[in-house]
Amino acid sequence: MYQKKTFLHLLLFIGAILTIAPFVWMLSASFMYDGHASVYPPRFIPDQFTLIQYKHLLARLNLARNFFNSLFLALSVSLISLLLNSMAAFAFAKYRFKWKDKIFNTLLASMIIPAQITMLPLFLMLRYMGLVNTYLAIIIPGMANIFGIFLIRQYAQSIPDSLIEAARIDGASEFQIFKEIFLPLIVPILVTLALFTFLGTWNDFLWPLIVLNNDSMYTLPVALANLMGEHTKDPELMMAGSVITILPVVFVFLFLQRYYISGIMLGSIKE
Amino acid sequence: MVRLITKDSAAFVFLAPALSAIFVFFFIPVFASFLIGFTDLDIYALGDLSKVRFVGIENYARLIKDPLFWQALFNTFYFVIVAAPLSIAVSLSAALVLNSKLTMFKPLFRLTFFMPVVTTLVAIAIVWRFIYHPNFGVINYFLGLIGLHPIDWLGDPNWAMPAIILMAVWKNFGYNMIIFIAGLQSIPEYLYEAAVIEGANGWQQFKSVTLPMLAPTTLFVSIITMIGFFQLFAEPYIMTQGGPLNKTLSIVLYMYNEGFRWWNMGYSAAIAFVLFFIIFTGTIVQLKLQNKG
Numbered sequence: 001m002y003q004k005k006t007f008l009h010l011l012l013f014i015g016a017i018l019t020i021a022p023f024v025w026m027l028s029a030s031f032m033y034d035g036h037a038s039v040y041p042p043r044f045i046p047d048q049f050t051l052i053q054y055k056h057l058l059a060r061l062n063l064a065r066n067f068f069n070s071l072f073l074a075l076s077v078s079l080i081s082l083l084l085n086s087m088a089a090f091a092f093a094k095y096r097f098k099w100k101d102k103i104f105n106t107l108l109a110s111m112i113i114p115a116q117i118t119m120l121p122l123f124l125m126l127r128y129m130g131l132v133n134t135y136l137a138i139i140i141p142g143m144a145n146i147f148g149i150f151l152i153r154q155y156a157q158s159i160p161d162s163l164i165e166a167a168r169i170d171g172a173s174e175f176q177i178f179k180e181i182f183l184p185l186i187v188p189i190l191v192t193l194a195l196f197t198f199l200g201t202w203n204d205f206l207w208p209l210i211v212l213n214n215d216s217m218y219t220l221p222v223a224l225a226n227l228m229g230e231h232t233k234d235p236e237l238m239m240a241g242s243v244i245t246i247l248p249v250v251f252v253f254l255f256l257q258r259y260y261i262s263g264i265m266l267g268s269i270k271e
Numbered sequence: 272m273v274r275l276i277t278k279d280s281a282a283f284v285f286l287a288p289a290l291s292a293i294f295v296f297f298f299i300p301v302f303a304s305f306l307i308g309f310t311d312l313d314i315y316a317l318g319d320l321s322k323v324r325f326v327g328i329e330n331y332a333r334l335i336k337d338p339l340f341w342q343a344l345f346n347t348f349y350f351v352i353v354a355a356p357l358s359i360a361v362s363l364s365a366a367l368v369l370n371s372k373l374t375m376f377k378p379l380f381r382l383t384f385f386m387p388v389v390t391t392l393v394a395i396a397i398v399w400r401f402i403y404h405p406n407f408g409v410i411n412y413f414l415g416l417i418g419l420h421p422i423d424w425l426g427d428p429n430w431a432m433p434a435i436i437l438m439a440v441w442k443n444f445g446y447n448m449i450i451f452i453a454g455l456q457s458i459p460e461y462l463y464e465a466a467v468i469e470g471a472n473g474w475q476q477f478k479s480v481t482l483p484m485l486a487p488t489t490l491f492v493s494i495i496t497m498i499g500f501f502q503l504f505a506e507p508y509i510m511t512q513g514g515p516l517n518k519t520l521s522i523v524l525y526m527y528n529e530g531f532r533w534w535n536m537g538y539s540a541a542i543a544f545v546l547f548f549i550i551f552t553g554t555i556v557q558l559k560l561q562n563k564g
Contacts, residue, residue: 005373012368016383019441023386025409026398038407088289095282107293113301114502114550116523117543120530121303122296124317141296144289174281203391205505206523210531221393225509228397235401242394253389257382260389264446265453268491 030054030240037235053240063244065216066223071248073135073219074201077142078194084144086190089152090182094164104153107146116206123210137211138219142201147267148193154266155189156182192263195256199249220245307540314534330541340542342517343525346432350521351500354436358500359492361444366451367481381452385445392442396509399438400425403510425511428518435506435519443499447492454488455481490561494554501550522546 024044029037030053031046057063091097092104122141123132131137159182167177183190205221212218218226224241231237253260308330316322334340365384369377387395402409403424411421424434458481466476482489504523507513513520513528522542530539 001373008368008371008373009375012374012380015365016380019383019387021409022395022398022402022441025402029401037401038404040407040412042407042409042412084289084292087285091282091285095279095285097279097282103290110298110301112498112551112554114498114543114547116502116526117304117540117547118297118300120307120536120540120543121300123531124303124536125296125300140292143296144292146293146297149289174284178285199389203393205393205508206527210527221391221505224393224397228400228509235404235407238397238401242391242398245394246390249389249391250386253386254382257385261385261449264449268450268453268488 026239026242026246029235030243032236034234034236037239038233053237054244056237057240057244061227062215063220063223063241066218066220067244069135069217070202070219070221070245073138074198076135076139077201078197080139080143081145081148081197082190082194085148085193086152086183086186087178088144088149089156090178092149092153093156093159094161094182108150111146111150119207119210126211132211133213133217135217138201138208141207142197148197151193151196151263151267152186152189156186159185188259189263189266191256192259192266195252195260196263198252202249304540304543307537308544310537312536312540317534317536326537330538333538334541334545339517339520340525343520343522344545346518346520347501347503347522349432350436350439350503351497353433354439355493355496355500357436358440358444359447359489359496361440362447362492363451363485363489365444365448366455367477369448370452370455381449384448387442388445390442392505393509395442396438396506399434400510403434426515428516431511431515431519435503435510438510439500439503439506443496447496450488450492451485454485458484486561490557494557497553497557498550501546501553522549 025042028044028046031049031051032043033048033050033052036047037043092100118141126132126137126140131140163181163185164177167181172180202219203221204219205225208219208222209225212222215223215226224238224245227241228238309325309327311324311326311329368374369381369384374380401407403411405411405421405423405426408424410424414421422430424430462480462484463476466480471479502523503521504527507519507521507524508527511519513524523546526539526542526546529535529542
């Protein structure tokens with residue numbers, strides 16, 4: 001028993017080291033002077049600590065602007081889609097109407113369609129509307145999504161209908177019921193979905209790469225990919241850029257991890 | 272009666288914003304993409320839409336004869352067929368160890384293994400590009416420590432895809448691990464007690480209790496992992512640009528290059544539909560296999 005326990009923890013420990021080693025190297029290299037990370041054997045602790053790469057990125061290469069773009073877009077998409085998705089989920093969870101199941105099942109089935117299919121026509125559409133290379137090019141396609149509606153509805157089904165009936169008898173309007181009864185009851189799943197959407201938008205690459213086409217509009221991943229083209233031999237600078245990109249999502253996740261984990265579980269429940 | 276009508280129209284008001292957004296910015300593009308796949312829409316036609324011609328299945332006929340397309344198809348299947356089972360095996364192993372009664376500090380280990388999942392793929396791909404550096408990379412350093420020769424991970428046509436697979440497994444296994452842990456926790460304890468009374472050892476318990484009880488979870492995990500992995504894009508885009516010798520060119524990368532680099536939009540739309548067809552078929556096949564098994 002004791003041997004087995006030691007073996008298990010040895011495995012876990014090795015696994016944990018392998019998992020965090022790339023992060024440790026990234027962080028360490030980001031605090032080095034030019035050329036100090038291109039050495040053999042690799043350094044996991046900076047020989048001379050410096051913030052010069054961060055200064056270079058934020059001041060001269062204007063990564064602060066890209067940081068702002070990412071933050072603004074991730075927040076806007078999260079807020080707007082939260083509102084639209086929860087309204088639709090409210091209707092699916094608490095109303096009876098014609099073709100309800102048909103509409104819902106069609107939505108669910110279409111989750112199998114890969115988003116890449118829509119990108120070309122969507123790009124042409126936005127180009128026609130003059131919205132390419134604007135924030136709206138990211139926000140508009142992210143306004144509502146099927147997974148979000150599904151997740152909230154799944155959660156909202158546990159809300160007893162009697163609560164809503166009671167409010168109706170008390171004379172509350174349908175919108176009041178949504179705002180004052182429904183929304184407060186689904187706060188946990190809203191936090192989860194906000195977290196998913198925020199991280200998803202922050203981390204997204206292909207779509208912003210397609211619709212944003214100059215330095216000042218790029219989100220962090222696109223700016224970083226672009227920077228990589230000119231700085232293939234500057235690991236120190238690129239690692240600082242990676243830290244700036246990754247750190248916010250890591251913090252957000254650490255604060256709200258239990259919402260994230262419960263969301264994965266709820267999303268994986270099939271009917 | 273009046274009440275009923277207002278309720279129904281209220282449902283409509285709540286649904287309308289999300290459903291119209293999804294209809295206009297998802298369903299219409301899907302349909303449009305299908306149509307564009309049968310045209311020769313390109314950069315010249317973009318200025319003057321009257322120049323667009325309907326070409327029937329010409330794009331698809333060209334795809335069949337396009338060696339680069341077959342290469343992309345082969346690469347993507349190589350990636351999915353190796354990376355998906357590998358990643359699921361690692362996820363399941365991690366979940367089993369983390370679910371053991373003997374394990375201490377579970378939340379801490381769980382958090383550590385999960386961390387790569389939430390991080391930005393582009394940044395991670397950049398980090399790994401340097402980790403795979405033939406001279407200064409961390410991986411070759413460790414290979415050297417155990418007496419192995421350095422590998423030109425991203426520069427060698429035979430090693431580039433394995434390198435991408437390794438990184439993808441590292442990045443993604445934490446997600447399925449969480450789902451597996453939930454699945455393991457839902458297996459009732461008495462099944463194991465019964466197995467022990469029958470004299471089953473650890474491996475037999477795993478084979479005759481854990482795996483069968485976990486089957487629905489495994490099916491779900493396999494399907495979402497497969498769907499996600501077929502959409503391979505950022506890793507080759509950042510780490511290899513599809514090279515060396517197109518050995519890491521994926522379907523989505525080829526679609527992106529044709530559509531948004533060379534503006535062969537008709538052709539690109541056809542590639543996107545092939546991707547959809549593959550994902551759709553893959554999902555159906557897995558569901559069928561599960562029902563038989």
